[in-house]
Amino acid sequence: MGEEGRSCPLAYRYSQADLCWQVSESSADVLYVIGGLYGNVLALDENERMAREEERQGRRVQLVFNGDFNWFNASDELFGAINERVLEHTVSLGNVEYELAHPSPGTGCGCAYPEFVDQGVVERSNRIIERLQNVASSHPDIRQRLGDLPRYRCLMFGGLKILVLHGDPESLAGWGLAHEAFAEGNEAGLAEWFKSTGADAMVCTHTCLPVLWSGLVAKQARVVVNNGSAGMGNLQNDPRGLITRIGASGPSVEPVATLERRGLHFSLMPVAFDHQAWMDRFDALWPTGSDAEVSYRNRLFNGTSLAAGDVVFPSGF
Numbered sequence: 001m002g003e004e005g006r007s008c009p010l011a012y013r014y015s016q017a018d019l020c021w022q023v024s025e026s027s028a029d030v031l032y033v034i035g036g037l038y039g040n041v042l043a044l045d046e047n048e049r050m051a052r053e054e055e056r057q058g059r060r061v062q063l064v065f066n067g068d069f070n071w072f073n074a075s076d077e078l079f080g081a082i083n084e085r086v087l088e089h090t091v092s093l094g095n096v097e098y099e100l101a102h103p104s105p106g107t108g109c110g111c112a113y114p115e116f117v118d119q120g121v122v123e124r125s126n127r128i129i130e131r132l133q134n135v136a137s138s139h140p141d142i143r144q145r146l147g148d149l150p151r152y153r154c155l156m157f158g159g160l161k162i163l164v165l166h167g168d169p170e171s172l173a174g175w176g177l178a179h180e181a182f183a184e185g186n187e188a189g190l191a192e193w194f195k196s197t198g199a200d201a202m203v204c205t206h207t208c209l210p211v212l213w214s215g216l217v218a219k220q221a222r223v224v225v226n227n228g229s230a231g232m233g234n235l236q237n238d239p240r241g242l243i244t245r246i247g248a249s250g251p252s253v254e255p256v257a258t259l260e261r262r263g264l265h266f267s268l269m270p271v272a273f274d275h276q277a278w279m280d281r282f283d284a285l286w287p288t289g290s291d292a293e294v295s296y297r298n299r300l301f302n303g304t305s306l307a308a309g310d311v312v313f314p315s316g317f
């Protein structure tokens, strides 16, 4: 696991006991946790519109970005626009932002891709981050601000500790909360992570497929939500992004999946951004044969192979 794009830099690792050591109180009525925007400025427009609609209905929304808001935005204009807008909100790092702020030789994109991810995907991702690092080099102010971001946050919201991560409780780029990990069965590991962090819910992204899990740990209901990607399709024949919404009241539009635990509604909400407008921007930056076009264009149009029912764990309930 020492090859570029498959390794996990030491700086990505953290102590589980530290994750909820510092807790900040949220006074909002609703949290939107937005992971994996991947430079999709139209999805950002839609997230902001969704928040305004909630506010029109009397609910204050806190936008929380938990990393990888950069990726396809490989132009000076789009790089500046995405970062200036996102950094207005509550933000923590993804591996992409870490590698923009602190390019580390031999790390590539920092995704720590596991064995089941094709080598071609890994190599193209390494070239995408190189291109983005070149753009970022013209924006030292933004790089500085990215470098100052924390790697995780713990929010006290609705009386629960909501641990906001990028990867998993061991690493910024960990795959322990990936859809694939839940599909294989990771209950024992999850129980340990909830005990060692003291979190009531973990909200993550990074691995690009959505998960909504709930279970009992130490006689208390706990929740994991992985939003997949806010800026790319997540389900079959569905190009909409997904974000995590948490609130004492449920969503007023149809969620992809939702559950209520300990007085809070945890929902995966679709982000129905202007798809044609985004594809026009994407195609201009990543023409046919380019690394992002080869790796992602099909997903941007067609989503993944998952049905909505496939994202809920334990399955069968």
Ligand SMILES: [Fe+2]
Pocket (backbone or CB within 6 Å): 067, 068, 094, 095, 096, 111, 166, 173, 205, 206, 207
């Ligand atoms: Fe990531």
